[in-house]
Amino acid sequence: MRHPRSDELYARARAVIPGGVNSPVRAFRAVGGTPLFIARAEGAHIIDADGQRYLDFVGSWGPLILGHAHPAVVAAITAACRDGTTFGAPCAGEVALAERVVSAYPGIEQVRFVSSGTEAVMSAIRVARAATGRDLIVKFSGCYHGHADHLLVAAGSGLATFGRPSSAGIPAPFTACTRVLPLDDEAALESLFAAEGERIAAAIIEPVPANHGLLPQRQTFLDRLRALTRAHGALLIFDEVISGFRLAPGGAAERLGITPDMATFGKVIGGGLPVGAFAGPRAIMARLAPDGDAYQAGTLSGNPLAMASGLATLEVLTREDGWPRLEALGAHVEAVVQPLLARARFPVHLVRVGSLFWLSLHEPVAPRAAAPLASAAVERYGRLFHALLAQGIYFPPSAYEACFLSLAHREADIETLGHALERALESAA
Ligand SMILES: Cc1ncc(COP(=O)(O)O)c(C=O)c1O
Incomplete structure (x- = not known):
């Protein structure tokens, strides 16, 4: 997928903002490629400067528990x-x-x-x-x-x-x-x-x-x-x-x-x-x-x-009974994603607490203390990230970052994630 408008903005940004961003993880350094510049957002979706729409699992890193522009x-x-x-x-x-x-x-x-x-x-x-x-x-x-x-x-x-x-x-x-x-x-x-x-x-x-x-x-x-x-x-x-x-x-x-x-x-x-x-x-x-x-x-x-x-x-x-609904949505992510990970051709584990979840590429199990990922796992996450992005799913641009759910996510969005993830796991293998 091409992003000419984001690319152009990024080039201008790099001239006047260190690394082109105002917070480092936004720069996509850990996954490669150029960051998307976001023009607007609504509910569970962000729309980039080129008009492409993505189902967002970053939620501005946590604040948007109701989704965008509630x-x-x-x-x-x-x-x-x-x-x-x-x-x-x-x-x-x-x-x-x-x-x-x-x-x-x-x-x-x-x-x-x-x-x-x-x-x-x-x-x-x-x-x-x-x-x-x-x-x-x-x-x-x-x-x-x-x-x-x-x-x-x-x-x-x-x-x-x-x-x-x-x-x-x-x-x-x-x-x-x-x-x-x-x-x-x-x-x-x-x-x-x-x-x-x-x-x-x-x-x-x-x-x-x-x-x-x-x-x-x-x-x-x-x-x-x-x-x-x-x-x-x-x-x-x-x-x-x-x-x-x-x-x-x-x-x-x-x-x-x-x-x-x-x-x-x-x-x-x-x-x-x-x-x-x-x-x-x-x-x-x-x-x-x-x-x-x-x-x-x-x-x-x-x-x-x-x-x-x-x-x-x-x-x-x-x-709106937000907390039980977020818990149910998180449980639905588990129900949809867990079986896909079990079939993946590389080690990948789902860790979830309420409306936070993370795909851990650690071997053999997800850790409980901070541990560095093998460089092969970091590269694999980069492939996974880009395969998801190409299918309209915006995941965190770092293997160490968790995903955020919001009340704007619907069960159907989780099914959409499931379908995209199945293909992305295949191309990341
Ligand atoms: C647990 C925790 N504490 C503190 C901070 C710092 O917050 P801010 O980025 O608003 O300065 C963050 C940011 O992600 C965080 O996750």
Whole structure:
């Protein structure tokens, strides 16, 4: 399939934007070819600059849980922007969305809005350090928490994709207070907490890691993490930027029955507009300025359009029984895709949690901790990706990225995926 208009835009973009993109994975480097420039989108479909239509399983990497341009979200944003796009002063939408988040998520009493997941995590960690008076942060290899300097260590797909464990431009002292542990490994947890437990301010984890493929953790591992952090007076932060309001109203915390001390959000709570949030009990959040001594601020934080978009998204999800429907859709993906994978001529496994799914090309089984893919598997994913694209299916342009379902996907769309995938598996073999 040719994409002359996308090719032309990409050539112009490369001249004035580094790598031609404003976020690296968009560049198709991990699958080859030139990225599609998207002109518009509706429901479960995106339409590129050449007018070609694709069934979308990326969903802008998570925010679009209702699908693209949902009428209720568009109406809410349109109404909000008629009243002004930003005030730099409080507005009612912030209160309403905060009340909604606080009432849905276990253990939190206050939430502050920011403009991205990166900011949410960065700020949560600052508050955690202020509240505990400790410096060390524990993260898990393969989990991505945004691109703040001290967290850009062993940080998931974007970096795995490029085969780099970390990033240039980060002085070693900036990550000196970060400890990195493997997922799925209680012994490593025990020994770090035994050695440094009293210096640890917080452990941060994606409770359902979804940035290095999809790596659902054993309940006993997560329970141990909860117990150890509590025993050592360290805070447990669930990074729910992907899972928050996607897996359940109370995110992965609700699904797993584990209450963290703090949580971070993004994506779904902004319904496609730039939003992040971090939350916790009043006693911790009170450390924030203006009440407390931990500084944090943002010109566009709590933006009225973003609040309206997030509120409309959560209202539709609730009103339309969104979570059970997404679970049923995910189960349908399993029913359709699993038998195809079983017949594939190479190892490929479906991993699914609710409306997130991932085709793992690891051998012999899908991993539970971050593991590099063999280069042959990466190449095979590239062939699979392009074979799907040629049939009008837009999958993530990296073997390490999960797929996202939305309420706009129909069972018939999953059948369409099945037919295309059957052929794509054949041509990728
Ligand atoms: C779990 C998690 N945390 C944080 C972030 C950073 O969010 P943002 O890209 O909005 O800065 C992401 C982004 O994908 C994420 O998946």
